[in-house]
Amino acid sequence: MADKKTTGSYPKFSELPLDPSHPPNSAWGLWGMEDELGTLNHLTEERTIAAAKEVKTGKRFGLNWALEQMDYTGGFRETIKHEIFELGMNMNDDRITFNTQTSTQWDGLRHWGFDDGRFYNGLTQEEIIKRKTDRLGIHAWAKQGIVGRGVLIDFVSYAEKHGITYDPLDYYAVPLKLAKEIAAECKFEFQAGDIILLRTGFTTAFEQATLDQKKAIMSKSPFKYPGFESTLEVLGWLWDTKIAAVAGDCPGFEAWPPSEHMLHQTLLAGFGMPIGEMFALDDLAKECEKQKRWTVMVTSEVLNVKGGIASPPNALAIM
Numbered sequence: 001m002a003d004k005k006t007t008g009s010y011p012k013f014s015e016l017p018l019d020p021s022h023p024p025n026s027a028w029g030l031w032g033m034e035d036e037l038g039t040l041n042h043l044t045e046e047r048t049i050a051a052a053k054e055v056k057t058g059k060r061f062g063l064n065w066a067l068e069q070m071d072y073t074g075g076f077r078e079t080i081k082h083e084i085f086e087l088g089m090n091m092n093d094d095r096i097t098f099n100t101q102t103s104t105q106w107d108g109l110r111h112w113g114f115d116d117g118r119f120y121n122g123l124t125q126e127e128i129i130k131r132k133t134d135r136l137g138i139h140a141w142a143k144q145g146i147v148g149r150g151v152l153i154d155f156v157s158y159a160e161k162h163g164i165t166y167d168p169l170d171y172y173a174v175p176l177k178l179a180k181e182i183a184a185e186c187k188f189e190f191q192a193g194d195i196i197l198l199r200t201g202f203t204t205a206f207e208q209a210t211l212d213q214k215k216a217i218m219s220k221s222p223f224k225y226p227g228f229e230s231t232l233e234v235l236g237w238l239w240d241t242k243i244a245a246v247a248g249d250c251p252g253f254e255a256w257p258p259s260e261h262m263l264h265q266t267l268l269a270g271f272g273m274p275i276g277e278m279f280a281l282d283d284l285a286k287e288c289e290k291q292k293r294w295t296v297m298v299t300s301e302v303l304n305v306k307g308g309i310a311s312p313p314n315a316l317a318i319m
Helices: 037-042 043-054 127-130 155-162 176-185 202-208 211-219 232-240 263-271 282-291
Strands: 060-064 081-088 091-095 105-107 145-152 172-174 195-197 226-228 245-248 275-277 295-298 315-318
Touching: 043 145, 060 282, 091 127, 145 155, 145 176, 145 282, 155 176, 155 195, 155 282, 176 232, 195 282, 226 245, 232 263, 263 275
Parallel strands: 145 195, 172 226, 195 245, 245 275
Antiparallel strands: 060 315, 081 091, 105 275, 145 295, 295 315
16 A cells, blocks of 8 residues: 655645546545545555554454344334354354444445545446446455554543543534544554544443333434534644544444534545544453553455445454
């Protein structure tokens, strides 16, 4: 993967789009119009080597929430179906059917496009739905995986320490300023190629909720959950900092409903930036607090499915 930093031609957010015919704030063509990696281009070999230096104790943490935990969606998306069957004498197989959006997953670059039906680098909704091409499929990320330095923004712990009250199953927008304060308190600086992990407490709270509570949550219109604030300032900061990917333990990286400027469209269709959702971050957060460091090595290998829209991350954080 090549980083435009090496050529000196990486544009500022204020210089986007690179072509006036492209959607606002999009970076189409920066790595070539045939590029399928987007901001994963920041994950250079040199940054992989640097990320490996985060491994000091050998502690490992799986970041995938159990597939069956999103057990109620109000019919919006189907929940997992797991079948176990006997193939022969004392020989078993199983079959798993699930929507890739109903547990921990990376949103791929085919997931959400601009309102005019265009996705990253100009792929169209018609091309996706009519299966005219496999371009931008999740398989493009499977060739090298997603490997880099992960930085944990532990809003749950910060809120507890500073007397901030909020409901992890309702709307709450974490301001960019506060995210920077958390990083400063944890004594790390954001770097090019970072994979952001935002902990809000959603997955744990949902797991512990009763069925009636889950029905009440899912019946809200719109569905509400915590996450990053959604502003042009945030988009500019993510782009100018050269963040490789963003993820959180909530159903979307930005708090929903979006406050000012929906991040999903610009991140996925404009930047080509993966969005991770419903990552399991509690155990990692406990170890980060114990070791007093919030930077880790993250590895992720997506499903190698041609034309795939999203995928479980199969992610590990290694300390």
